[in-house]
Amino acid sequence: MQVELLYHTPDPERAIATAARLCYAPVGAAELMETMPEERMRSVLSTILASGHLSTLEHASYTFAVDGVSRALTHQLVRHRIASFNQQSQRYVKFSDGLECVKPPTVAADAQAEAVFDRAIEAAVAAYRQLLDAGIPAEDARYLLPNAAESKIVITMNVRELLHFFSLRCCNRAQWEIRDMAHRMLELARPTAPFIFADAGAPCVRGACPEGKMSCGNPYPQVRRG
Incomplete structure (x- = not known):
């Protein structure tokens, strides 16, 4: 499997914070984008993530190229409907x-x-x-042709959907191949927006496992925001 981050919204954290701050600011988005201090930007991001007001996360997106995965994986992947896909055609x-x-x-x-x-x-x-x-x-x-057939696919998701995808597919209960892909995607995305993706991944990274009796019983280590 090969996973490559082809493109992402430039300075995604600033773009998201700008969209969120615009709702309450007397100045325009372009000025906010240029002048918002780093500390203020992180404060805005912290507020929207904690409050669950996540629509602003949809203003930043990521595009990945994935090669060498099975059709069994891509059949699962396209269930994530708030995303765009282009796949090698059989x-x-x-x-x-x-x-x-x-x-x-x-x-x-x-x-x-x-x-x-x-x-x-x-x-x-x-x-x-x-x-x-x-x-x-x-x-x-x-x-x-079998489900095992290798395929290639390009995936674009906004940050809100990407966080949801990581929450589901980085979990130990996810199927092994799509879990491997999700972790590789997260490794590529995290350095580009370290605050937003600091505790991205399976729900047990952030707190209690929501799986109940279906829990794997082996939670990931807790990750704290920097």
Whole structure:
């Protein structure tokens, strides 16, 4: 898996604080953006995060490029509806020269399970190629491709949705592959807005686990704002 931060709103914390402060300021956003002291900016951010008035977080966004993830992951990912996605198409991209697949660690750790997995993938890919050779359009032959098939996707989320995404997908109860991706995305986002993302991640980073009886029982270490 490769995760790259392609782009983000310049100075996202200042942009968010400016949007929040504008509601109560006699001057315009451009002036606030230029003149707001760093200490005041952090005070505004602290207030909106603590109060739950998070609409201003939607004024900053992040775009990630993710390669080498499975279709099983991307089917989960697109459930996050307040986001934009563009994914490598199995309709237009033919995999006649080979198909890379993601193998779950539990499968790779068991020789017998791995052999079963590999045979199934090989059979599916062989059948896919046979359909292509027979003149079947790729958009129809792709019905044979497995969830393990590697894919590429570009993801854009605003900060409000990104925090929600991290809360759900950094949790130990999230599926292993999307959890790995979420942690990598957070590692890239945090340095660009260290105050906003200081305690981003699973809910147990900030307090009690909300999962109740479904809790993993192994909370992440507490993180405090700097």
